[in-house]
Amino acid sequence: MIEVTNLDKFYGAFHALKNIDLTVHQGQKVVICGPSGSGKSTLIRCFNGLEWHNSGRLVIDGIEVYEGAKEIRDLRQEVGMVFQQFNLFPHLTVLENLTIGPMKVRKISKAQAEETARNYLDRVHIPEQADKYPAQLSGGQQQRVAIARSLCMETRIMLFDEPTSALDPEMINEVLDVMVELADTGMTMVVVTHEMGFARKVADTMVFMEAGQIVEISPPEQFFTNPSSERCRLFLNQILEH
Amino acid sequence: MIEVTNLDKFYGAFHALKNIDLTVHQGQKVVICGPSGSGKSTLIRCFNGLEWHNSGRLVIDGIEVYEGAKEIRDLRQEVGMVFQQFNLFPHLTVLENLTIGPMKVRKISKAQAEETARNYLDRVHIPEQADKYPAQLSGGQQQRVAIARSLCMETRIMLFDEPTSALDPEMINEVLDVMVELADTGMTMVVVTHEMGFARKVADTMVFMEAGQIVEISPPEQFFTNPSSERCRLFLNQILEH
Amino acid sequence: MSDLGISGPKGQPLPKPPVYKRFFDSVPVSIAIYTIVVGLIAYGSYAGAQGMGYNWQWYRVPQFLYRNTEIGFEWGEIPIGLVATIKLSVTAFLLATFLGLLVALLRLSGLVVGSAVAIGYLELIRNIPLLVLLYLFYYVLGPIFGFDRYTASILTLAVFHSALISEILRAGINAIPTGQWEAAKSIGMSPYQTYRYIILPQSVRFMLPPMTGEVVHLIKSSAIVSVIAVAELTTFGRNIISDTYMSFEIWFTIALVYLVVTLILSIGVSHLEKKYAVDQ
Amino acid sequence: QSATQGLSSESVIETIKQDGVVRIGLSLFVPWSMRDKNGDLIGFELDVGRKLAEDMGVEVEFVPTAWDGIIPALVSGNFDVIISGMSVTAQRNLTINFTDPYAYSGLAILANQSLTEGMALEDFNKPDVTFVARRGATPAVVIAENFPDATLLLFDEDGASTQEVLNGNAHASMAAQPTPNRDAAQYPDTLVVPFENLYDQRGEAFGLRKGDPDAMNFFNNWIAQQWRSGWLQERHDYWFASNEWADQVAQ
Amino acid sequence: MQNFIKKLRWPDYLIMATLFAFFGYIWLSIEGTLNYNWRWELIPGYVVGWHSGREEYFANLFLQGLVATIRISIYSGILALILGTFLGVARCSANLTIRMLARTYLEFLRNVPPVVVVFIFFFFLSQQLIDALNLERWARGIARQENNQIWTFFFGEMRRFPSLVSGVIVLALFESAFVGEIIRAGIQSIPKGQREAARSIGMSQLQELRYVVLPQALKKVVPPLANQFISLIKDSSILSLISVQELTYKTVELVASSRMIFEAWITTAAFYFIVCFSLSRIFARLEKRSDKR
């Protein structure tokens, strides 16, 4: 589904991603972790064209992604993204947040879009919030709406950028639960997170990044018990200490 | 020095201080504690006319304090106040912060004011910071400058409103040390604080407030070991737990 | 990695965006298109005016900028008018600042009548057009207090802008945290001393950029005093037009002169704004 | 042949006929034109304009315009002809064309009594004497010619300059008789008409866009005819020499 | 009342005394030194008058002017909003050419006095436009029709329609610069995340603007736009300089005809004050109400 080869990305003179190679297959769940500023967000933002790489190849679902590519809008409809800050549309109700994409982008009828939307609201366990505005929801509920919004586009790949790090502790689990259920449906997922419990439960590949490079790619058993790199070990110790 | 009788204070319809009676003698060190919103700040802000009481009597240093009293500015020169947020003047250097009061209010010559100022800077252990601006100092240093600023006015009573609660843990002690030294010089002090170690060391009277009332006034030995009110006990337990 | 930054990547080169897009997005092309469009507009209006039977007489304009007479070099009406405009604006601005400070302090004073008067003044001035205000000052208040057109125009501008300035000052003063007031009070300062030594020195930084913007605004408003024949740039312009009937040439010249002056000031303002934004 | 045909088909006379309306630009200037108590326009110009339209067999439309924009407005086609007490000056004539005069009015000085007590005519020609006039109006030109040393201030409106003299902000203004006499009678304590002589009898004319001989010919002949029939004189006397219309206006 | 008096302090009395002295002086000098016959009694007749010819009440100069001012303000407000939205969007455009063009227009308008702008726009733009569209002839055609009440209701005397149009255009062009800046600020106040979220569900740039950015931006810009509308009403007085028959111009005419300088200008100022002030109150109240929701 996602094939990254030799990818490099610069912000001006700052080398944000260095020679990244990564392959994600259909149905695979990849969890990316690493210290702050290591380029995790930058990488997954490249995956749906919110950032552009400067060289190398990035092929998603058979479509080559590059700046100005025509197919980029089609691609984005296949690749959903959930942000740390939810980014719900505050002027629309929850239901409208979910239907606006299908209706305006996919040109699906309102009735049908609403049906799908209610379906996915059920899936994220908040069917009763359909007519509220985002500001009236808790953070956890908002994040679940954001997940449902992506799902409504019938995406085949979901990207998550620290979906729980802006949440209060009580709400983290509501969101993680939904994500675990989602993983069980066989969705392809790339998740940036520091929730190692979640990673253990769901991931089939762990990726560790540092300073714009991928330092380690390994299955979770190995990653957590016996990481090959020293930095990774240090990082895990720090995280798991808390 | 300070005599409070039957003092009541309202914010609109909200009864912030209820029937307060308190006497502070020359050289006495009073520590006030109590839960958030209990009126501690309000009380000591009345002592130097930052707030006005609505009824009852408040006599400080023989001067009756009431809204619009002529002598209030003289009084303020006798009563120093140290705030939680330091409130240094950011556009003036440390030395200027210390000298502006004596020069403009007491009309003391610049040379003399600077001499006194450097003296007190020594006392708070930061003589070398005289020419910096407040923003260039750490929180603990700023709070010590604030104490020195009050001292420069040659005040006879010092009021402290949670002087350490905006500080990082490492800095709390620097400030408390200075306050202990100050107490040793015989200054009359009224301190709102939750630093019970400091209170034990310095206080000769402990005051516990709750919901605008003084619930308990007692010497520290009794206060810490055997407080007469149940609430006070609960509060102490909570605080000392940490 | 190479130390040349961008030239460093090791991967294959990317497919390039379409040629037309790169072409239109490049800076020199953008500037070229921009120049062409502006040129076309300029030419269009030139030709349009000519088409409606107007004879352009730009050659008659320089005499109003400068003249070389027997006596020697001599400034024309337009530079003289510009100087008058600047003089008028500066005087009015100083007065407006003074009035504005007064109003702002009254508003903040907590005095019952004081703040009511300040608010009444503000609302009154803000809701009357400048032109009407000018007529009021000149035809109504002028005779009553016996001031001439120059005083009337300065007062009008000063009063009108004092309302705006007082809001700027008030915002600047309110931007200072209350802790500063309390600290000043607690070392025994009087309200005057607090303003003088603690509040105003700090609020100047908040006020400086909008105040400079207000100078630009005032220079623009000053053009309106031409309706009561006060000697300044627009008045001279209108007088020249009434003498020569070269409306278009003169109006464009005048506009250009204002544009240059106010642009210089505006650029200054944005520099100030940037400088203080970094400081914050 | 075709050139002359082109010329006449482009004449403003042609557009007037086509539209069935003649548009006349004017600026309020008592008693040439003014608003009466009903808010309607009355005055000498209005009589002239209506009669003109009647003789042409078209409707008339008056376009009130601020005085200092009246020539640009004519040039840019806001109306067909200026009939607004505009006197012929060489400078103006460089920009627009004038017909033969349809009125001759003399200007008289209106002075503030206390400021000009005992001043002779030549005393007015001094830098410390302030004249006021409407920007671009005939008096402005005449004052500049006759009193080159005096200070001259220009206003947008006629009433404003009289008020200046009344308030003592200026020594004198100049206006077409009988306005000065009437003003002096209304404020006998303040205003005087110190001299009998009249300035500038050169006459007021219609203003036309350049390059239109047909219109020129038509208007000149119309004006000549009205002079001969005495109609112009009669109307001029009514507005300038009588006071019959005074109660229609809140003067 | 007792309470009120108690709250007064000595500076309050000083201020009151100064105000009394000020207005007292004005009163005295009008009565005494000034050479002026007040004729306030004529003013109401110039608002609503009794027509001596037609024997009926009619809207006289002031009211005509006021109605014209309001008409012009509404039309140019709408036009300025449309133009300003384009300008604001152009200011945020990705294309440098468009940004520079928008910026040029804006800086020109912001840095040249309104008086000068009005003259230039009038002679250069609106006049050409009216000629090009042959509006004159069209409007006169309507004015000659029997049933033109609807037209008259919306546009006033149809013979003056071109002048109304040019006033509206000039004012709208002038105000659009300020509206544009407000819209731009509104657009830029929308967090980047909103645009990214829109893009990540596959919206095109136009859809992103239409469904996500503009609806949110518009909500934020309503209060400053309301204020700008009040400014627009005030700025419309400048149109008197290009002979648009609005309130200020009518007052100039009245003063030229009747010499009631003081009464006329004070009345006009009062009209503007009433309109602008009550609007600002209404807007403030609406804003508060929508905040509560």
Ligand SMILES: Nc1ncnc2c1ncn2[C@@H]1O[C@H](COP(=O)(O)OP(=O)(O)OP(=O)(O)O)[C@@H](O)[C@H]1O
């Ligand atoms: N728009 C930008 N311009 C310049 N530098 C940027 C930009 N966005 C990110 N960076 C830099 O790129 C590096 C990687 O950023 P990125 O946000 O991908 O880190 P991250 O791994 O997601 O960190 P975090 O855990 O804090 O979210 C950082 O050093 C950051 O400062």
Ligand SMILES: Nc1ncnc2c1ncn2[C@@H]1O[C@H](COP(=O)(O)OP(=O)(O)OP(=O)(O)O)[C@@H](O)[C@H]1O
């Ligand atoms: N200016 C004010 N207006 C209205 N109510 C106020 C004001 N200042 C304080 N209060 C109220 O008065 C009560 C006492 O406030 P005060 O600041 O004295 O409490 P405190 O004991 O100092 O609490 P903390 O430990 O949080 O500082 C609180 O309920 C507060 O909400």
Ligand SMILES: [Mg+2]
């Ligand atoms: Mg990140």
Ligand SMILES: [Mg+2]
């Ligand atoms: Mg407190």
